[in-house]
Amino acid sequence: MPKINAATVAEHRAQQRAALIRAAVDVLVEQGATAVTPAAVGARAGLARSSFYQYFPSAAALLAAIVEESFTAADAATAQALAEVGEPAARIDAFIRTELRIAAQGAHRPAKALMQAELPAECVARVHELHHQHYAPLQAALVDVTGDSAELTGQLVGGIVQAAMTAVEHGADPDHVADHALALLRNGL
Template sequence: MPKISAPTVAEHRRRQREALLAAAIELLVHGGVSAVTPAAVGAAAGLARPSFYQYFDSGAGILAAIIEDSFPRSNALLAIALDGLTEPLDVMDAYVRETLRQATEGAHRPAAALSAAQLPDECRARLAELHHEQIAPFMGALQQLGVPDLMITARLLGGVLEAAMGAIESNADSDAVTRSTIALVHAAVQPAGSLHP
């Protein structure tokens, strides 16, 4: 029996799986989907290639696990940040703040790398489903505000958020980026001359 490095076999397996996931995320972010192979992930995690297959059946399997790991964690943090908020502008402000706070921690990198990749159809479908869940509060706030051209406005503001995350990744001051992003969101969704109290 292989030596375990945890108090229990279950804990050992959990740690091994987390090590493989962390290694796969690093490979994905820095080398793209093609870098996420069983051999490369196992080597990066310090495990033999056969050990990889005790946890994942293929490279596609670990990509699916990255999707399932990244989004729910991010969405749970967003839910906490939005808890109790009902005014649409308050929801949007909190959404922007939390999204950009996560960006300062690099939490968006796996999702960004996955979005740009050629994924198996089932992974792409699940990614779209989880992304839809993630943006639902922002979309709901836009609907509450009754903005014209809802989908166009949503896509444009999504571009603003992407640009803000890129600025933070390029070491721009996160507080300044957050303030500017919120100001742009307000300008896009409020009638000219109105101000958020």
């Protein structure tokens, strides 16, 4: 029987599952989606390949779990940042600053790597759906500020946010980048 390094079997299983996800994220970001195999992920996590299947039925299921967990964490951070903010312009500021803090932590790496991979259409559709849901609070704040519900405004602002995240991911200070991005947006809105 394998050694359990947790207070309960459930906690041990949660730790093992989390280790597999962390290992898969590393493999995904370093080598791409096709390298995320049960053998590679198990080896990176320090688990036998057969142990992989106790947690995920396939590499595709693991990739789906990565996507879901990444967006769940980002959504929680955004919800917390927006919880006390009522004024639309302040919601835009809070959303963008939170996105850049998340980018500085590397949390966008899995989604970015997956978007560059050749994935089945349903996986790509799910990533787009989660992305759209995640950006819904920003879109709502933009509508409140501009009175314009045009999706184009959201796409253009999203482009600025994406460029800001790329700068942060390349080492720029998140607060400095947020200040510049928000100055551009305030002048443009």
